[in-house]
Amino acid sequence: MSERDVVVIGAGLSGLSAGIYARLNGYPCLILEQNSGPGGVAASWRRGEYLLDGGIHFLSGHRPEDATSVVFREMGVDLEGRVAEMNVYGRFLDENNGRRVDVTRDLDRLARDLKGYAGEDLETIDLFFRGVRRFRGLDAGTIGLSRAPEQTTPLVKMRELWAVRRAWASFSGVYRRSMSDFARACRDPWLRRFLTGLFLPDVPVWFVSFLLALHADGGLGYLKHGSLDFVMSLEKRFRDLGGEVAYNAPVETVLVEGGRAAGVRLGDGSLHRSGAVISAADGRETLFRMLGGRYLDKAAVGRYTGWKLVPSNLTVSFGLRREFPNEVPLTTISLMHPISLNGVKIEDLLLRIFNYSSAFAPKGRSVLQVWVEADFDFWQSLREEDPSRYAAEKRRAADEILKRLEKHYPGIGGQVEVGDVATPATFRRYTRNQRGAAMAWMPTPRFFRTSLRRTLKGLSHFFMAGQWVSGAGVIPCLYSGRQAAALLCRSDKKPFRV
Ligand SMILES: Cc1cc2nc3c(=O)[nH]c(=O)nc-3n(C[C@H](O)[C@H](O)[C@H](O)COP(=O)(O)OP(=O)(O)OC[C@H]3O[C@@H](n4cnc5c(N)ncnc54)[C@H](O)[C@@H]3O)c2cc1C
Structure with a gap:
């Protein structure tokens, strides 16, 4: 049995981020990971001479001029030499009709290519690209990230929205619908399939618009050395800051004493007592199993029984x-x-x-x-x-x-x-992600309208981080670790330092 200030469950991107920010704020911190190594879904592995990568496809918000890159600087993660430029978002080839489109950074070319194939849908194509163009040159990546829902204020929200006022029209009307809904207006079935295939079919149109604009602005890149290299840079930073990580350490139960998280029990029965617990593991695993379903409100039950997952x-x-x-x-x-x-x-x-x-x-x-x-x-x-x-x-x-x-x-x-x-x-x-859903909740329009709290009513010094509260993606996950540490500082009435 050992006593530490903070135990973090899970050494994925979110858990490592929570650990780094906890250390930056002076908390002795132990990360417990059920697997034999860090990374969670951001995984790459060797097979002979080959490096196979089953995780992160592209990075966004990482360029020094991006507002979200502050998270890398604060965490002390050096991306120099780690990111390759992304010139083509994707190629779409249809064996049925031989059509082929490259989504390059030239949006005019893309609009022309689509119009060339789907002449009956000029209006829908124009409508779509009007939505995309309003995001050009706009740094909309930080919306809702700087603070957890528990810590945000109407003023913070207003400031974030004001910063993207040029794109307001792209967040409303048809652009709030899902891509598959929007694409129903297409007469050409190929165009319908193309639009829904640009990202997941359930995401709102504004999300895809933002992504394409970001790509056109040169804001997407590839991790040159794969997901694990990036993860290891976070793990090293955490250890350099004095953090400890234990692998093959599955958490079975979160200990609660007097309404406060007091540590965890592992699969082998050993206890790690602590002053606070941050879970950056699967949401269902955390709420239903580790906490035995005791802190669920109606909204959480509705989510875990009714919300769609990104299928594995x-x-x-x-x-x-x-x-x-x-x-x-x-x-x-x-x-x-x-x-x-x-x-x-x-x-x-x-x-x-x-x-x-x-x-x-x-x-x-x-x-x-x-x-x-x-x-x-x-x-x-x-x-x-x-x-x-x-x-x-x-x-x-x-x-x-x-x-x-x-x-x-x-x-x-x-x-x-x-x-x-x-x-x-x-x-x-x-x-341990439910149904193997590596990217958590389907990012539907409803998902983006709901703010998922990181704390639980009736349980102090317990915080959630990770894609089950922030949504999938490198940037939201890294920010979710930051938010959990900020909430911890708030509970302890300490200023949050970065
Ligand atoms: C194939 C794929 C491609 C992606 N591409 C991109 C992309 O291009 N761009 C982008 O921004 N994002 C991308 N993402 C999303 C992004 O990688 C994830 O959202 C992010 O890595 C999730 O990190 P996490 O730490 O929240 O969760 P996870 O990675 O799931 O980490 C949770 C950790 O908790 C551990 N754990 C679970 N239960 C326990 C327990 N009981 N005890 C101890 N440990 C436990 C798990 O083993 C795991 O290591 C992609 C994801 C996938 C799967």
Whole structure:
């Protein structure tokens, strides 16, 4: 048994951020992580000569001129030499009609390309791009991040909104709807599919508009050395500040004494007593299991029973004896003949090609990864009940996908040196995230309208951080750790230092 001031549950981006900010404020701090290493869903791993990355695709808000980059400076995380420029957001290829569009940083070109293919939808295209253009040159990344809902004030909110007044019209009317709803107005089914495929179909139009404008302004980049390198820089910073991390340390229970969080009990029964607890783990795991469902209000129950999750997927990575000099790092292929995999009809393959840095493969070789939809229940029960069939189904999925890639990259089947399949059950095992949902809640219009509190009524010195309260994304998660530490300081009536 040991006594420390703060215990943080989870060494994902949010837990590491909470730990760094706790240390910056002088709290002795221990991070407990159930896994054997840090990162959570921001994971990359080695297979022979290849570095496979199953996490962060792009970084935003990191440039020195971005308001949100303050979080990197405060945390002491050096991004110098770690970020590669992103020139093409994505390529969209449709096998059914041969249409091909590259989303470059030139929005006029993109609008022209879309109009060239979908002449009946000129108005919808113009409406969409009007929304995007209002975000150009606007630093809207910090809205709602600087303070937790518990600490924000009407004045702070007004200031944040005033700073983006030029884009107000892009936050209202049709732009508040989801992309799939907005795209219903398209007469051309291809355009409908293109628009909903720009990001998740349930996100509001303003979100995609903001993202495309940010891309056009050069605000997106790739992590040159993969997710884990970035995570390790956070972990190192935490340790340099005197923080401690324990791995293979699953928290089972949050201890409560007299209405105050008093530490945690681990799976092996050991206790870590502390003056405060920050959970940066899965929200359901935290509220229902570690706290036994005792601090749930109606809104939280509604959320955990009714809200949509970003579905978990099948992540199939190949280490290949070939290069892809003319490919872009993200391509969506709409298949002429959908694949049927374990009851899921797959119409699109989402390809990541890691050709923007030499860190992922030696010369003459490359890593290509495919994300497809998958059924959590199928993979989870197979993994538990029939491990050899689980392994066989993973191989079958990889083979099916390879067959479809052959049309675009002839000979690819014979160039595979390494194959790796992560299923929804892998994500679940690796993070304990409910239903393997690696990106937490679906960022629907309703999600953005709801502010999720980081504290629980009736329980002091307990705080939540992470994507289940902040929403997924590197920047929101790093800020969520900052907010949790700020709330901790407030509880202790200490000024929050950065
Ligand atoms: C495939 C993918 C691509 C992405 N791409 C991007 C992108 O391009 N840009 C972007 O900004 N964001 C992206 N994201 C989102 C971003 O990476 C995540 O939102 C963020 O990493 C989540 O961090 P977290 O710390 O909140 O949660 P997690 O990473 O889930 O960390 C939670 C940690 O808690 C641990 N834990 C759980 N239960 C316990 C327990 N009982 N005891 C101890 N430890 C526990 C878990 O093992 C895990 O390490 C992507 C995410 C994924 C999955």
